[in-house]
Amino acid sequence: xxxxxxxxxxxxxxxxxxxxxxxxxLGLQYDWIETSVLEAETRTPEFLAMNPAGQVPTVxxxxxxxxxQSNAIILYLNKVHSGGLLPQEPYAQGKVFxxxxxxxxxxxxxxxxxxxxxxxxxKSDAEIDPKLMEKGAAALTLMENALxxxxxxxxxxxxxxDISLVAYTRLAHEGGFDLEPYPAIRRWIARVxxxxxxxxxxxxxxxx
Amino acid sequence: xxxxxxxxxxxxxxxxxxxxxxxxxLGLQYDWIETSVLEAETRTPEFLAMNPAGQVPTVxxxxxxxxxQSNAIILYLNKVHSGGLLPQEPYAQGKVFxxxxxxxxxxxxxxxxxxxxxxxxxKSDAEIDPKLMEKGAAALTLMENALxxxxxxxxxxxxxxDISLVAYTRLAHEGGFDLEPYPAIRRWIARVxxxxxxxxxxxxxxxx
Numbered sequence: 001x002x003x004x005x006x007x008x009x010x011x012x013x014x015x016x017x018x019x020x021x022x023x024x025x026l027g028l029q030y031d032w033i034e035t036s037v038l039e040a041e042t043r044t045p046e047f048l049a050m051n052p053a054g055q056v057p058t059v060x061x062x063x064x065x066x067x068x069q070s071n072a073i074i075l076y077l078n079k080v081h082s083g084g085l086l087p088q089e090p091y092a093q094g095k096v097f098x099x100x101x102x103x104x105x106x107x108x109x110x111x112x113x114x115x116x117x118x119x120x121x122x123k124s125d126a127e128i129d130p131k132l133m134e135k136g137a138a139a140l141t142l143m144e145n146a147l148x149x150x151x152x153x154x155x156x157x158x159x160x161x162d163i164s165l166v167a168y169t170r171l172a173h174e175g176g177f178d179l180e181p182y183p184a185i186r187r188w189i190a191r192v193x194x195x196x197x198x199x200x201x202x203x204x205x206x207x208x
Numbered sequence: 209x210x211x212x213x214x215x216x217x218x219x220x221x222x223x224x225x226x227x228x229x230x231x232x233x234l235g236l237q238y239d240w241i242e243t244s245v246l247e248a249e250t251r252t253p254e255f256l257a258m259n260p261a262g263q264v265p266t267v268x269x270x271x272x273x274x275x276x277q278s279n280a281i282i283l284y285l286n287k288v289h290s291g292g293l294l295p296q297e298p299y300a301q302g303k304v305f306x307x308x309x310x311x312x313x314x315x316x317x318x319x320x321x322x323x324x325x326x327x328x329x330x331k332s333d334a335e336i337d338p339k340l341m342e343k344g345a346a347a348l349t350l351m352e353n354a355l356x357x358x359x360x361x362x363x364x365x366x367x368x369x370d371i372s373l374v375a376y377t378r379l380a381h382e383g384g385f386d387l388e389p390y391p392a393i394r395r396w397i398a399r400v401x402x403x404x405x406x407x408x409x410x411x412x413x414x415x416x
Binding site: 052053061065067068069070071072073075076079080090091093094095097098100101102104105106108109142145 | 260261269275277278279280283284287288298299302303305306309310312313316317353
């Protein structure tokens with residue numbers, strides 16, 4: 001472990017990529033310690049001693065202090081490095097927080113969880129709780145309506161809300177969610193991917 | 209609707225009580241509009257027009273702007289009214305955020321959800337997903353270990369993390385979670401209830 005930011009993350013996890021993208025946008029130097037969820041590397045005694053919740057992402061700061069929870073980490077990094085990814089105006093800031101909590105409660109729990117079952121655990125549709133599809137579709141509909149009026153989720157520039165929400169939304173097809181009925185979401189994904197310097201996830205390879 | 213803070217909440221919901229307690233601590237004037245989840249008052253066309261997620265708490269500010277998600281609302285109220293419930297030091301602030309996101313992902317989804325099934329929907333233990341008990345016990349163990357070393361979750365005074373986490377932890381028995389094996393949690397609940405001016409939830413009436 002070096003005396004700079006250490007990010008323990010799994011590259012297949014949108015939650016972990018949020019932290020990578022935010023660190024990259026802020027121009028931070030860090031070490032990425034690949035930590036496989038599927039191989040239970042987050043459940044070893046060593047990992048649990050660092051983060052008893054046994055989850056990635058987990059970061060270890062230069063002074064050894066540990067911080068977990070993807071959205072807490074990106075808020076922290078943005079604050080410490082004076083990023084402009086969280087509006088200072090209280091109501092706009094409140095709306096970013098609203099999206100971040102909604103993401104963890106109502107979006108990740110359907111879109112990311114269904115992707116995990118389908119794409120990584122290779123379950124058939126019949127083996128996956130049908131409520132996940134229903135809940136995910138409701139989440140996408142809410143986002144589509146919110147994005148009809150603006151380029152970003154809050155205000156007219158990229159915020160942590162976009163970084164957080166795009167992580168699993170851009171991979172929704174891997175969970176069996178077709179984004180074709182959601183044109184505002186697709187435009188927003190392309191915009192945020194451009195801002196983050198990412199290759200498009202919704203490409204022809206999707207049909208391959 | 210008056211031109212001051214309107215809180216749409218259900219008094220049986222810990223998520224809603226977080227907002228009430230924070231508003232009370234900050235000395236705010238507000239109207240509480242009781243909105244029953246069980247009677248689907250959060251699913252009316254009028255309510256969905258205000259908050260398309262169909263959830264309480266939802267607040268309408270004096271200027272008509274709407275904000276949802278319990279933890280986002282308490283962060284907003286604390287910021288606007290210069291409350292001292294969120295540390296300014298970045299790492300301590302990050303830890304409060306970590307607890308707030310963990311609460312919504314790993315605690316509320318077990319402790320509050322099991323309470324809802326058992327206490328309000330009156331399901332028998334056999335009808336409730338057994339994973340909820342397991343997940344809730346893991347959450348309580350994590351809190352117990354965190355509270356062994358300190359009076360509060362972050363630092364030596366009350367923060368939004370305590371307000372958020374105490375909401376359902378103090379009612380855990382209604383979900384079938386016995387707090388007897390968690391002495392540090394019980395001491396912390398008593399302390400936070402005192403700070404918030406609440407009657408103890410874990411009283412002899414529990415056995416009645």
